[in-house]
Amino acid sequence: MKPKIAILCSGGDVSGMNPALKRFVEYAYARGMEPYFVHHGFEGLIDNLITPAAYSDVAGIITRGGTKIGSSRSKRFMEPAFRSIAAENLKTHGITMLIVLGGDGSFRGMERFYTEHGISFCGIPSTIDNDINGTDYCLGVDTALGVIKEAIDQIRDTASSFRRAFIIETMGRNCGYLALISAITSGAELCLIPEIPIDIHEYTGCFKSQIAKGRDYFIAVVSEALNSTEVAHWFEEELGFESRVSVLGHIQRGGNPSVYDRLMAYKFVTYAIDALSEGKTHSVICYTKSHFTFKTIDEVALHPYRIDEELLSLGREQFLPSHCQM
Numbered sequence: 001m002k003p004k005i006a007i008l009c010s011g012g013d014v015s016g017m018n019p020a021l022k023r024f025v026e027y028a029y030a031r032g033m034e035p036y037f038v039h040h041g042f043e044g045l046i047d048n049l050i051t052p053a054a055y056s057d058v059a060g061i062i063t064r065g066g067t068k069i070g071s072s073r074s075k076r077f078m079e080p081a082f083r084s085i086a087a088e089n090l091k092t093h094g095i096t097m098l099i100v101l102g103g104d105g106s107f108r109g110m111e112r113f114y115t116e117h118g119i120s121f122c123g124i125p126s127t128i129d130n131d132i133n134g135t136d137y138c139l140g141v142d143t144a145l146g147v148i149k150e151a152i153d154q155i156r157d158t159a160s161s162f163r164r165a166f167i168i169e170t171m172g173r174n175c176g177y178l179a180l181i182s183a184i185t186s187g188a189e190l191c192l193i194p195e196i197p198i199d200i201h202e203y204t205g206c207f208k209s210q211i212a213k214g215r216d217y218f219i220a221v222v223s224e225a226l227n228s229t230e231v232a233h234w235f236e237e238e239l240g241f242e243s244r245v246s247v248l249g250h251i252q253r254g255g256n257p258s259v260y261d262r263l264m265a266y267k268f269v270t271y272a273i274d275a276l277s278e279g280k281t282h283s284v285i286c287y288t289k290s291h292f293t294f295k296t297i298d299e300v301a302l303h304p305y306r307i308d309e310e311l312l313s314l315g316r317e318q319f320l321p322s323h324c325q326m
């Protein structure tokens with residue numbers, strides 16, 4: 001009998017999940033396995049929304065953001081009783097291996113599931129926040145950064161037509177990665193993220209001097225963990241500069257997957273299927289220093305993610321008020 005393997009998406013969807021589903025179906029068949037989809041994440045695992053996956057299901061989806069099989073944030077999967085139901089469902093289908101596209105919370109849940117019910121799994125870090133410890137890259141980040149870049153470039157067009165400050169709020173939950181990379185690569189004047197605490201009032205003198213010399217618009221990128229409205233008030237009240245807040249929101253999660261995310265999806269899934277078929281029972285496939293490595297759940301979920309120190313020091317050099325050019 002052919003080994004049966006399933007895939008599910010958990011948590012915030014990312015562009016790159018559909019290319020991952022395509023590679024999953026094609027590579028599972030190539031390796032002599034029977035692929036299955038679990039629809040709507042762990043919720044679907046509990047509700048038995050499990051179907052065989054065919055080539056035709058993944059035809060043409062490589063260009064699409066989101067995930068064809070749906071995702072969810074499941075509270076029920078945190079409870080042992082629902083995990084038992086989920087395990088029964090998989091056993092009824094004869095599925096012994098599971099690939100989970102999601103974040104560290106999903107992987108922690110899977111670790112419990114493995115310990116209780118012996119279902120092997122491999123996690124693929126997937127979140128636009130890029131906030132999973134142990135991996136330099138999470139699926140979907142490059143596409144999200146591309147969406148943010150487009151948005152900021154377009155906001156710059158209108159900002160430069162008015163004398164205005166634009167405060168652009170990016171997603172990322174508690175992590176400033178998206179904001180920091182976007183601010184550096186969009187030539188922003190200001191970047192506010194939790195990892196680089198800044199008192200904006202320290203910018204007042206420098207920005208006033210820039211305005212006096214002719215600067216007529218500002219681009220500020222602020223992570224969603226901080227208060228964009230406060231920054232807008234500061235521009236208006238202390239600098240006398242009209243300001244607008246632009247919350248980019250969920251557009252950051254969508255869009256045509258970038259070449260990089262398509263390639264990373266392909267590689268992550270290939271490594272995950274190889275690992276499971278070679279007997280690895282509970283690991284996460286990480287991408288660190290340009291190499292793929294398998295890590296334990298403790299390595300990825302026990303410690304909070306911290307942005308790479310080299311990037312942070314570039315951020316400090318560029319955005320600390322003491323480095324502001326008068």
Ligand code: F6P
Nearest residue numbers: 012127128129171172173224253
């Ligand atoms: O984790 C991905 C993410 O998009 C975060 O950046 C954001 O804080 C959150 O999900 C939004 O969640 P929801 O889609 O439930 O509004």
